[in-house]
Amino acid sequence: MYHPRELYPSLGTGYRLGPPQPGADSSFPPALAEGYRYPDLDTPKLDCFLSGIEAAPRTLAAPPPLPPLPPALGTEPPPPSAPEGLHSLPGVSLSLENRELWKEFNSVGTEMIITKAGRRMFPACRVSVTGLDPEARYLFLLDVVPVDGARYRWQGRRWEPSGKAEPRLPDRVYIHPDSPATGAHWMRQPVSFHRVKLTNSTLDPHGHLILHSMHKYQPRIHLVRAAQLCSQHWGGVASFRFPETTFISVTAYQNPRITQLKIAANPFAKGFRENGRNCKRERDARVKRKLRGPEPAATAAYGSGDAPGGPCDSTLGGDVRESDPEQAPVPGEAARAPAPPCGGPSAEAYLLHPAAFHGAPSHLPTRNPSFPEAPDSGRPAPYSAAFLELQPGPAGSGYPAAAPPASFASHFLQGGPIPLPYPGPGPYLDVGSKPMY
DNA sequence: TCGACTGCCACTTTTGAACCGA
DNA sequence: ATCGGTTCAAAAGTGGCAGTCG
Secondary structure (H helix, E strand, C coil): CCCHHHHCHHHCCCCCCCCCCCCCCCCCCHHHCCCCCCHHHHCCHHHHHHCCCCCCCCCCCCCCCCCCCCHHHHCCCCCCCCCEEEECCCCCEEEECCHHHHHHHHHHCCEEECECCCEECCCCCEEEEECCCCCCEEEEEEEEEEEEEEEEEECCCCEEEEEECCCCCCCCEEECCCCCEEHHHHHHCCEECCCCEEECCCCCCCCCEECCCCEEEEEEEEEEEECCCCCCCEEEEEEEECHHHCEEEECCCCCHHHHHHHHHHCHHHHHHCCCCCCCHHHHHHHHHHHHHCCCCCCCCCCCCCCCCCCCCHHHHCCCHHHHCCCCCCCCCHHHCCCCCCCCCHHHHHHHCCCHHHCCCCCCCCCCCCCCCCCCCCCCCCCHHHCCCCCCCCHHHCCCCCCCCCHHHHHHHHHCCCCCCEECCCCCCECCCCEECC
């Protein structure tokens, strides 16, 4: 799978410097903060990509005429707190649902673990969108771009630049698996990208977003209007960036305050909370017991276990996190349509659609660009078969030397013939869902 | 020598299948 | 036969830590 920049090498691969986020990010040095613009928002990756079907290669060509938007949706300016965005979708605005949580992390200096197998982001990007044409179809995309050209290093108390950034890795884009869906669908509930995974494996075959460790990144969310499912035209694009979602990728947490925040806020880390069974005290006790000899089959310490009031609540008292939907399932969520387990199946999310976004290792199976459907199941073909068949680039780079046929781009904008997931009844649009057709 | 990375551990949450009763 | 609720096991996700590597 390939990113537009790989597909259009003539546009250049260098990533212009962008500024670190000003404001609340107290742990990041301001040294790089001045004198930059946000080039990625000016010329998002998508415009290069969209050029595959539009004439002008570097700018967003004027979209075909849109049907009139409902007055209530189409004319209002974005609210003052709206993120910076590149708009050719008038009236569309995004708001970060879990902004407070992000702000809390950002005030300390957000770190995101990246692993070879891929690690989810926490907090995840969860947005609500307004101003869409309820009838039109849209694609929701997320990518992560470097904020600047520096590599960072934790200096005991703060992050400081420590040299030049590593060469840019293949850009990948996560396509929300509900894409394409109608505006009404997207506006019905917050759109969650919590299944996005970050990896430092440059040969990652799963479609996770590839990042360098110790670099500062910024997630971006793109909305693309596909005029019709089977149209050759796109109907506009809007890109959004939330400054508080900037993070530094790491293979192990550097700032203990971030560790504490993650443990306190992430339900999967509940066991590491104070009084949790995996807290330091308990771990030490386990080690001692191990050294003394084999543990009893069922120890009182681990048995019915939870002290009155619950083992992990003590670190959460009055915490906004408890009311944060990121942690507290909304009533009815348990009843939502079952999602496929993550790992293998979750990769579908990347591959159901524009498989060509991503760099396909040459050793993986290839696939005809026509994206044939799995013959009998009605489900998408296994992800390993969803890669486009792309000619290797010069010098056996494994990347294409020229733009793909237009069918690739149009496939992306059309949604493609592959069955698309259907959202469950839960509060969030989820990666795991049932086929729409 | 040291910082970055990896693999494993023990934990929690999520998910889906199996089972049961109305 | 169908539906809804419960239970249980497996899978997935979490940070910590020791060991490895460059």
